[in-house]
Amino acid sequence: MFSPSSPPTGLLEKVFQYIDLHQDEFVQTLKEWVAVESDSVQPVLRLRRELLRMMGLAADRLRNLGAHVDLVDTGFQQLPDGQSLPIPPIILAELGNDPKKPTVCFYGHLDVQPARQEDGWVTDPHTLTEVDGKLYGRGTTDNKGPVLAWINAVSTFRALDEDLPVNIKFVIEGMEEAGSLALEELVQKEKAGFFSSVDYIVISDNLWISRRTPALTCGTRGNSYFMVEVKCRDQDFHSGTFGGILNEPMADLVALLGSLVDSSGRILIPGIYDHLAPVTEEEKRTYEAIDLDLEEYRNSSQVKKFLFDTKEELLMHLWRYPSLSIHGIEGAFHEPGAKTVIPGRVIGKFSIRLVPHMNISVVEKQVKQHLDYIFSKRNSSNQMTVSMTLGLHPWVANIRDNQYLAAKRAIKTVFGTEPDMIRDGSTIPIAKIFQGTIRKSVMMLPLGAVDDGEHSQKEKINRWNYIEGSKLFAAFFLEMAKLH
Numbered sequence: 001m002f003s004p005s006s007p008p009t010g011l012l013e014k015v016f017q018y019i020d021l022h023q024d025e026f027v028q029t030l031k032e033w034v035a036v037e038s039d040s041v042q043p044v045l046r047l048r049r050e051l052l053r054m055m056g057l058a059a060d061r062l063r064n065l066g067a068h069v070d071l072v073d074t075g076f077q078q079l080p081d082g083q084s085l086p087i088p089p090i091i092l093a094e095l096g097n098d099p100k101k102p103t104v105c106f107y108g109h110l111d112v113q114p115a116r117q118e119d120g121w122v123t124d125p126h127t128l129t130e131v132d133g134k135l136y137g138r139g140t141t142d143n144k145g146p147v148l149a150w151i152n153a154v155s156t157f158r159a160l161d162e163d164l165p166v167n168i169k170f171v172i173e174g175m176e177e178a179g180s181l182a183l184e185e186l187v188q189k190e191k192a193g194f195f196s197s198v199d200y201i202v203i204s205d206n207l208w209i210s211r212r213t214p215a216l217t218c219g220t221r222g223n224s225y226f227m228v229e230v231k232c233r234d235q236d237f238h239s240g241t242f243g244g245i246l247n248e249p250m251a252d253l254v255a256l257l258g259s260l261v262d263s264s265g266r267i268l269i270p271g272i273y274d275h276l277a278p279v280t281e282e283e284k285r286t287y288e289a290i291d292l293d294l295e296e297y298r299n300s301s302q303v304k305k306f307l308f309d310t311k312e313e314l315l316m317h318l319w320r321y322p323s324l325s326i327h328g329i330e331g332a333f334h335e336p337g338a339k340t341v342i343p344g345r346v347i348g349k350f351s352i353r354l355v356p357h358m359n360i361s362v363v364e365k366q367v368k369q370h371l372d373y374i375f376s377k378r379n380s381s382n383q384m385t386v387s388m389t390l391g392l393h394p395w396v397a398n399i400r401d402n403q404y405l406a407a408k409r410a411i412k413t414v415f416g417t418e419p420d421m422i423r424d425g426s427t428i429p430i431a432k433i434f435q436g437t438i439r440k441s442v443m444m445l446p447l448g449a450v451d452d453g454e455h456s457q458k459e460k461i462n463r464w465n466y467i468e469g470s471k472l473f474a475a476f477f478l479e480m481a482k483l484h
């Protein structure tokens, strides 16, 4: 789609040619990886075995490249029902340790979201299927494709018998979709070990905002996840026998959930907007520069109307303002049909996407105070319990870091264009943990297009994105070496 501004010369040209010539092999390996049902979300032993197999395949692939690979044992996951399941080992791998070269560490994950063909897939989610240059399959874009693109880039230098321009490290986990269990602990433990020689961290686990224009991601929102339980008793009631004489838990809960956000998207919790980073003129200009066709975005999302009409407002509300979403009600009657039940105990679930400079414990207090106030006004005899079950920090990049410059140059070489400098509305918790714990520069360099459908039916990565992405990583290694 894009032609490079000036043809790459010498080594880079050889590398690009190799990647083009071997693209079917690269797609074949992706096919083998997609065939592994490495679902970390459903806590069942069969799938944990698949995850184990997935990590084994990746370890073998890295060993074949000559990497030193550690499969770090991370113990067990305790489930609420008392069962425990093994957590797949985390891969820590290393290729090269030349003190004259910078050391770039790639983080990725090989676990995937659940996928069943009945959910609305046209093709079997675990059989990679190519249609019109689109490689359909669960995990193709999130995150097996990008992990392999990095490996393809490294393997190309090896295959050409060329010296790697940088030292490479890998952190590859298998529990990202379940909240990266055990990873934070491992990062802390290896701070002075594995991570001591790391200069830069690259994550490729989000998408462009465009179908065509590559992007660099400069920030992600955090998340605070709440459960609000309203309980009368543990058992359900019959509305014929008890309807009319009870404070119904569901009525309390619906009022509580209904008090959180208004129809214009504004969060109604007092104080929640008190600690937002001010919008600067420079920041405003970044939204203007982004390649986003609002109509196309709206149509491809199959939404009649968004809350905001301009590109700038839309992006700001996705990336740099908090938002509150109501996710579900545990214990509610939700099946088809008409059942005359009064649920005895219900749990409402909602979360707030956090942005700089919101403080997680302040948000927690504000939410609890607000819900206490709304509940007390109802004078209900039920019991309300609020808990925050996740507190994930927002992350902002330092885009003046060398690696952002190197990535921009590599994008220019491969795609012949400047990247969109974007943020992402979702949360990649490990970014902030890396930044805070090992105190090294973190960059997000996504490969997938806006319509890849992560977590959704018909997830895909375009062959073009996968192959040009492999070139992008190779070009990035060379640019990093030049800057060091």
Ligand SMILES: Cn1cncc1C[C@H](NC(=O)CCN)C(=O)O
Pocket (backbone or CB within 6 Å): 177, 178, 179, 205, 206, 207, 223, 225, 390, 392, 425, 426, 427, 428, 429, 454
């Ligand atoms: C599990 N979880 C609960 N709160 C936040 C998360 C992470 C999740 N992360 C992604 O989706 C990454 C997208 N590339 C999200 O942002 O919802």
Ligand SMILES: [Zn+2]
Pocket (backbone or CB within 6 Å): 109, 142, 143, 176, 205
């Ligand atoms: Zn992911």
Ligand SMILES: [Zn+2]
Pocket (backbone or CB within 6 Å): 113, 142, 177, 454, 455
């Ligand atoms: Zn995901």
